[in-house]
Amino acid sequence: MLLLDVSTRSFRNLSEARIELGRRTTVLFGPNGQGKTNFLEACHLLCTLRPLRAQKLAELVRIGSEQSALVRGRFELSGGVREVEVEVGREGRSARVDGKTVRDPDELFGGLATVAFTPDDLAVVKGGPEGRRKLLDRAAQNRHPSHLADSREYLRALRARNELLRQDAPPDLLASFDEPLARLGANVRRRREQVLEEIRPHAQQAFAEVARGEAPLELVYLAAGRDSDGLAGAGAALADRLLGALRRRLPRDRERGYTSVGPHADDLGLSLGERAARLYASQGQSRAIVLAFKIGEIENLKSVQGRAPLLLLDDVSSELDPARNAFLMAYLAALDGQVVLTTTDPKLVAKTAVLEAVFQRVEGGRIAPENVLFSE
Ligand SMILES: Nc1ncnc2c1ncn2[C@@H]1O[C@H](COP(=O)(O)OP(=O)(O)OP(=O)(O)O)[C@@H](O)[C@H]1O
Numbered sequence: 001m002l003l004l005d006v007s008t009r010s011f012r013n014l015s016e017a018r019i020e021l022g023r024r025t026t027v028l029f030g031p032n033g034q035g036k037t038n039f040l041e042a043c044h045l046l047c048t049l050r051p052l053r054a055q056k057l058a059e060l061v062r063i064g065s066e067q068s069a070l071v072r073g074r075f076e077l078s079g080g081v082r083e084v085e086v087e088v089g090r091e092g093r094s095a096r097v098d099g100k101t102v103r104d105p106d107e108l109f110g111g112l113a114t115v116a117f118t119p120d121d122l123a124v125v126k127g128g129p130e131g132r133r134k135l136l137d138r139a140a141q142n143r144h145p146s147h148l149a150d151s152r153e154y155l156r157a158l159r160a161r162n163e164l165l166r167q168d169a170p171p172d173l174l175a176s177f178d179e180p181l182a183r184l185g186a187n188v189r190r191r192r193e194q195v196l197e198e199i200r201p202h203a204q205q206a207f208a209e210v211a212r213g214e215a216p217l218e219l220v221y222l223a224a225g226r227d228s229d230g231l232a233g234a235g236a237a238l239a240d241r242l243l244g245a246l247r248r249r250l251p252r253d254r255e256r257g258y259t260s261v262g263p264h265a266d267d268l269g270l271s272l273g274e275r276a277a278r279l280y281a282s283q284g285q286s287r288a289i290v291l292a293f294k295i296g297e298i299e300n301l302k303s304v305q306g307r308a309p310l311l312l313l314d315d316v317s318s319e320l321d322p323a324r325n326a327f328l329m330a331y332l333a334a335l336d337g338q339v340v341l342t343t344t345d346p347k348l349v350a351k352t353a354v355l356e357a358v359f360q361r362v363e364g365g366r367i368a369p370e371n372v373l374f375s376e
């Protein structure tokens with residue numbers, strides 16, 4: 001699969017134009033605040049129907065625009081070229097493939113796997129569990145595109161139950177939400193754990209290569225209620241065990257006004273040897289952990305899908321130290337896949353990694369091809 005070109009309308013600060021992408025590497029360069037990350041967001045939305053960094057989809061619509069935001073892209077697949085269109089307006093998001101409406105990313109030719117690496121990811125190790133859940137959910141969606149629909153349905157049921165908890169609703173009304181919540185929650189968790197199992201060996205190997213001589217990277221799924229409610233493993237009768245936990249915790253949840261167990265409350269435990277990375281990892285180690293996880297994800301997708309995902313790299317070179325940057329560039333050079341990356345200084349991107357690269361200058365929302373000459 002190749003993303004051939006991308007055009008946008010009323011999308012953040014980007015001008016209306018069709019941007020051609022390289023078959024291997026596209027380098028978007030320009031000063032701060034010009035629209036480089038915005039373009040990556042457009043690519044991400046096109047492939048996953050999910051925002052890359054926006055908290056709300058409405059942020060994507062150009063400020064002051066009467067029109068909805070639109071992103072259109074052409075993909076080259078073994079069966080020919082297909083056009084995907086994603087529109088974000090007041091009524092939410094809609095998507096079409098060759099003009100025909102699709103609801104979920106699994107209808108986009110079985111899902112377009114996309115791995116993004118952004119400066120925000122660096123907070124994943126040290127920050128709260130939400131960022132780590134997102135890391136797992138994105139990986140799960142790449143493997144099983146229907147994960148997005150399940151997660152959304154789960155969150156809808158969860159919100160409804162929380163609302164009822166706060167309103168002190170009668171027990172039988174609350175109980176009617178528990179069964180679907182437990183069933184959907186079990187699906188969400190099972191997929192996360194499956195993808196974690198797959199990624200783990202690849203991520204551990206990548207970490208050993210990035211951070212030579214450090215303690216090994218350990219990744220474990222930490223379910224809420226793993227000790228108190230018998231929710232440690234995702235194995236047999238998970239939905240029943242979740243249902244039991246929801247019922248047992250009802251009095252407490254009522255007091256607090258929220259549901260305290262389920263995949264929305266779980267975490268991904270990251271540690272270096274015995275030490276929890278959240279508490280003990282240095283900045284550099286945190287970066288290496290995230291980098292290793294993403295490389296693990298790419299390697300896993302390559303081995304199960306037979307092709308590398310589309311890689312979106314936002315400003316990575318400036319975030320990594322020289323040794324890790326060199327590692328990443330060598331990895332990219334050897335990766336047989338399509339990469340779109342942004343940088344303020346195209347010279348930061350090593351020459352070896354940008355063979356066959358297409359360079360695009362980004363300025364005030366306008367993107368235009370421009371040759372970059374590397375002096376020897
Ligand atoms: N919805 C929107 N409508 C109009 N402009 C927007 C919208 N959202 C963001 N912008 C503008 O887009 C610009 C930011 O673009 P972007 O984040 O892509 O910058 P960048 O080139 O990646 O910069 P940096 O190198 O600092 O990361 C800002 O000027 C911001 O005000």
Ligand SMILES: [Mg+2]
Pocket residue numbers: 036037038314315
């Ligand atoms: Mg940026």
